[in-house]
Amino acid sequence: MSAHVFIAEDEASIVSLLKYNLEKEGYKVSHSENGEDALKQIKLKQPDLILMDWMLPELSGVEICKNLKKDNKFNDIPVIMLTAKGEEEDKLKAFDTGADDYVTKPFSQKELNARIKSLLRRSKPQSSSDIVEFTDLKIDRITKRVYRKDKEITLGPTEFKLLDFFIKNPKRVYSREQLLNNVWGENIYVEFRTVDVHIRRLRQAINIQNTKPLIRTVRSAGYSLES
Amino acid sequence: MSAHVFIAEDEASIVSLLKYNLEKEGYKVSHSENGEDALKQIKLKQPDLILMDWMLPELSGVEICKNLKKDNKFNDIPVIMLTAKGEEEDKLKAFDTGADDYVTKPFSQKELNARIKSLLRRSKPQSSSDIVEFTDLKIDRITKRVYRKDKEITLGPTEFKLLDFFIKNPKRVYSREQLLNNVWGENIYVEFRTVDVHIRRLRQAINIQNTKPLIRTVRSAGYSLES
DNA sequence: CCCCTTTTTAATCATTTGTTAACTGAGGAA
DNA sequence: TTCCTCAGTTAACAAATGATTAAAAAGGGG
Structure with a gap:
């Protein structure tokens, strides 16, 4: 039973790169390129983890994240924020919105995989303890x-x-x-x-x-x- | 992020004993020696837990407790009543005013610590999100x-x-x-x-x-x- | 003292449970 | 193989348990 990773990202090149790598890792992958649609899809599909671009058309990653974290039904889906700038300030802001991890582009696929694995390991037993x-x-x-x-x-x-x-x-x-x-x-x-x-x-x-x-x-x- | 414990007690010896012990446990401690001031301070500082003497000058612990429990903003701050008499009747009265726990003097610091910890554990997760x-x-x-x-x-x-x-x-x-x-x-x-x-x-x-x-x-x- | 909320109470409604008894089928003995 | 017996299966039903509901009683605060 493989985990389902959702990608919210508008740059097609990044999406296909991520998709390729994640599928190779055995994850089920789906994605959306604009914020509004992403939120809808996430609520519909209830993925096990979300990779989210900091900036997204329609609705920013920050907004989506905040929205999800408010709703008990979705607030334990781990979110990894993807961002171009490597500034500490953004990092703090990201955690502030409830993101669970934070990766700056360009990122190493290997590191991303490690973080994904770690977050999934953390969240799975919570929801399936009993x-x-x-x-x-x-x-x-x-x-x-x-x-x-x-x-x-x-x-x-x-x-x-x-x-x-x-x-x-x-x-x-x-x-x-x-x-x-x-x-x-x-x-x-x-x-x-x-x-x-x-x-x-x-x-x-x-x-x-x-x-x-x-x-x-x-x-x-x-x-x-x-x- | 340590919890803030407020002590409402007029006997200086007890206050300093409590303060010493609680600070050793890692809590932030503040206190007041008369009822009226205590109530004011509590509303101002919004501590995470209150240790309150049964009898206090100006305004009794009972009154303060009732007052707090009426106000939505403060009614989930846990209150532990401290009292000299070990009578059951007082115990009931204490719970009646909305106190969450009840300790009779002289008390063991160890027991008090355990009760504080238990009350804090219970109330913390409540403040997750507004x-x-x-x-x-x-x-x-x-x-x-x-x-x-x-x-x-x-x-x-x-x-x-x-x-x-x-x-x-x-x-x-x-x-x-x-x-x-x-x-x-x-x-x-x-x-x-x-x-x-x-x-x-x-x-x-x-x-x-x-x-x-x-x-x-x-x-x-x-x-x-x-x- | 009046109004609003909480609690109790009791009647009713719905589901589950245990029992019984007839039925079925497997497996051993002749 | 056939028959018999015993253990397991099944359906039907009555009794018990648990939930819902409405209405009355009891508190508590303004």
């Missing part, structure tokens, strides 16, 4: 959402807990008793058959037509989450 | 106004705080308990169901006909602000 994935299943414990192949799935509380438990140790087989203890709680009494019922409900919710089912039944032993 | 946006919601913490799609919305104080809290971590699901702790305060007891009522009022206020609602209910988990 997100667990297993094959095409993704569960987000913060927002309490579950996805299969990036499509959201709605689960009842118990099914959510059940899946959350399975995903901690995929492929491991759990007996009904273990499931009851871990998902329902130690000192709560429900019938063993109840587990079957919830397994069924979970299966129905996460299954996709013509795909091999994710939950395996192990006769006289229990259930497990399989890939 | 205007915050999330999608088409905008909230201005200075003027205490809220806009949806650039149209102003009027909210009661609690609804404002609630939305303000949600907007700090959009999409994150908060339990009723978390909401009570963070919006109402740690040491105030109201029924869980009260949260629902305020959620409802907030929903009614910020909703727009034929648009998907902004506040999501997550059964048996809580609520979250969605885009």
Whole structure:
């Protein structure tokens, strides 16, 4: 899963240079050459990182940056400012607008790559700290959402807990008793058959037509989450 | 950038002890020995935290605290009350005036430091930005106004705080308990169901006909602000 | 004392949960 | 192979849980 880098820059030569290099690094790259469009695109595409020219037609990089940093939905997308002048004053101003890093043209591609990598490393875990994935299943414990192949799935509380438990140790087989203890709680009494019922409900919710089912039944032993 | 602690206390020995210790911890410290002056100074200097004696000449700590908590500009400066008597009754009264914590003399410097640190940690991130946006919601913490799609919305104080809290971590699901702790305060007891009522009022206020609602209910988990 | 906000309460509404019982199918024994 | 048994599957339903809502009560400030 490669990161998506957005370039807001009006000089075509720089864009193509950046694009070439970034794609070689394995990033998905898109770009825009004027400020107004850039802002629109960014909000639409929600890239993982932005390279932004200091000066842009229509809407300056500074303005875009300020705008993004105000909005909680976009304010943790890291921004690297590109500028022609190497003055300290501008650098300070750039940080002031909320830019996360600052590079003066001409810049070495190698250095830029390093900075990009560093910013991405910094921002990724923030947004995915409590997100667990297993094959095409993704569960987000913060927002309490579950996805299969990036499509959201709605689960009842118990099914959510059940899946959350399975995903901690995929492929491991759990007996009904273990499931009851871990998902329902130690000192709560429900019938063993109840587990079957919830397994069924979970299966129905996460299954996709013509795909091999994710939950395996192990006769006289229990259930497990399989890939 | 060190925090600024204000001491309102008339016993010189205590002041110098506190001052010595707090400065060693790296805080900027200022103080006043009478109530009236203290209030003036606080409004002038806007410290990050206040240590206030229960009894003060001119204007009691209780009065100052009440006064501050009424004013939007100062009501999130955390206040720790210092008092000689260790009586529960006073403790309740202190919280009643809006104090955030309560320490009885004689106190251990270590404990006081811990409490200061905890209160500062809690209040700092609040001062992130004066205007915050999330999608088409905008909230201005200075003027205490809220806009949806650039149209102003009027909210009661609690609804404002609630939305303000949600907007700090959009999409994150908060339990009723978390909401009570963070919006109402740690040491105030109201029924869980009260949260629902305020959620409802907030929903009614910020909703727009034929648009998907902004506040999501997550059964048996809580609520979250969605885009 | 009046007005506005908050909190409580209780009725209602919606979803989830556990249970039951009939059904299905795998696997072993004859 | 056929049949039998046992474990797992499934659907239907009743009970419980949790959320919404409206309305009344309680505070608090001007």
